[in-house]
Amino acid sequence: MKHLSDDDIAQELEKLVQAFKPSSIQKEKIRRSIFVLIHPKKVFRTNTFLPTFISLIVLLVVGIGLYVIIDGSNTTNVTASWDGILLEQSSQTSATRFALKFNGTSLTIEDDFLGSNFMSDKADREAYMRGYKIKKPLLTPGIYENYTITQRGDTYTLKVNGKTGFTYNFKKLGPRILVGEDGVEYSTRIYLDTLEAITDDITPEHLEIAPQSEHTFLIEWELDSMDRGNHDFESHGHGQLVVSTDFDELQRGHVVYYHMPSSVIAKNSAVPEMYIGRVVGLPGETVEIKGGQVYIDGKKLDTFYGKATMNGLGEEEYFDSVPKSRIRDEQSTREYFNMDMAAVAVKENTVFILVDQWWRGYDSREYGPLPIDEVEGIITGIAE
Template structure:
């Protein structure tokens, strides 16, 4: 009887696991990348970068050097992993909805998708190979706030058209395959960012270095 019970339990667990997988509930986590931008001591070869664009702002003017010290970039570290913020030469592209947009020659964004993976955005949430990416940079946010928190904390007079924000928080992007020697990048503040949603995957040859943090 005990043996039959154990077999039944294993079958049940297997069925549950299959159900979770088939329903897209599997997740990929990033427990190594921390939300806080660290203070770091520059190396002799480090680049010091002034950055005045709010594409990475999560509520504390993150990565903006008008509110924080210069950014330290390691030009010798091209071994990027998911979660890294990189400094890169901007690809040539145009945004159909904003043909007058002028992309800076160099830009910073966070690596989200790696070579061989497929990245998709559904209802404001990033998925990697069909699995939910569960981390602080994997969803549509405004200054670090999701839709519910944003509508709760920000007064209507200060947040603009409600339907436009709802549409933003439900951002969708068709699957993009990350080709060999490329990465998929996103800004942390999507609505203020020009990234792989617009120009596709980023060739690794465009990467100038890894952003390590603020200058100590």
């Protein structure tokens, strides 16, 4: 084995140093990794971004406000058009048979279903209830005051104010069919898609004494086809009727004295040749009766003569005030109050006539629109 001197060892070590000595490129990389400054972290300063935040908040508030305004403009209060509506549960998916009656400012919710109440055993009742898809309907029977109905698209929202208040939404499935937010379906005899109404603030509900002139003549009338509860048009109780021939055109609400079409007299010889009735539809209009309510061009005729009555009473008033012993056939009577008539177009130079008490007289439901030339005059009142 060769012994190395100190110089030999130094030379060998120098060779090892040269082998591991980094190149100029490696030195530069090392220098950069050690001495190049590290970028400082960014510091979030609220005051720098405050104007931006305020602008975003303002834009958000304005956007929400516009949305509420636009959304609210599409919501219509239809409470008045629901007065007199009866909703009856038509589905059998819950152990209820709800009936909702809207009368003025009052809403009555009734549940006529007895069902499991007859079962004495709790287990039997629970088993019985399992057969229904809807376990707990949201409505509760009772009488509620101060309700409102609003419509937005096909959704109706019922809102009841007060301590017992609640909100309940209906989705319209058809003109007479609704489904509640809990899935219970309802039907009604009245079309719900009519928001506009036609009113008559001029025609008096009862006749008053009228003056006579060279353009008037008197008639006797003994039928009760126009009776609204006090026999206004019946001569035996109030005297003769004054008929005026001085008119330029017929208006809605006018009670006219006219020649009954021969087609009616041919069917019933007891019908007088001269008859009286009220002008309801005018030339160019379409008249329809749905659920006992008259509609003109799809708009509800919201007048005292625009719906089925008996002696001036509507359905609910009639059944509340007339003793049951005097009602011979309740089903037929209710069918009368909710009768339908297909739409009839009123052509030029004709008018659509209805008597006030539909079940006691003849009118355009029988013979169609009446030619205006058949009208002899307008009844203006009772003779002195």
